[in-house]
Amino acid sequence: MKQWKKIAAETSGAEIAEAAFVLPILFAVLFAIVWFGRAFNIYATLNRAAREGAQAAAVSSCATCIPTIRNQAYIQTSVVNPILSASHIDPAPATVILTTNVLMNPGATPPETKMSVSVSYTYGFQLYGIGCCPLHLAPLKPQITMNATAQARQED
Numbered sequence: 001m002k003q004w005k006k007i008a009a010e011t012s013g014a015e016i017a018e019a020a021f022v023l024p025i026l027f028a029v030l031f032a033i034v035w036f037g038r039a040f041n042i043y044a045t046l047n048r049a050a051r052e053g054a055q056a057a058a059v060s061s062c063a064t065c066i067p068t069i070r071n072q073a074y075i076q077t078s079v080v081n082p083i084l085s086a087s088h089i090d091p092a093p094a095t096v097i098l099t100t101n102v103l104m105n106p107g108a109t110p111p112e113t114k115m116s117v118s119v120s121y122t123y124g125f126q127l128y129g130i131g132c133c134p135l136h137l138a139p140l141k142p143q144i145t146m147n148a149t150a151q152a153r154q155e156d
Helices: 002-009 014-058 072-086
Strands: 095-103 113-124 127-131 136-140 143-153
Touching (some): 014 072, 014 095, 014 113, 014 143, 072 095, 072 113
Antiparallel strands (some): 095 113, 113 143, 127 136
């Protein structure tokens, strides 16, 4: 009986058991911080790309000619995609919607118009969960769709 009490009072393996319980939780929290940090970086980049796209759409092509409205393909390929690529974001899942000549104040003379650019991006990341029958790690692929919209006033 004294031998069993001595084994039960022994704490030499307690640190290993505590570490085995705490370390997976710690790593999960660290990975969550990294993934949410990247998602925030992508969201901030989308806001910048939408803002730059709206400004590029609102600016005329030259100072002395009639203002020409840039089309959606130009805004996506020349403005939004380089900004996304500079931040190491794949521009393929990004969609750009350009809304031109939105009337700002209907009763004013002359009427003021603005350009609106919306950028939508589907951010997918991979997590692992436990699958059943037999027990295995199953990949989970959640996706978050992020949207950013910016407006710029068209000036003469």
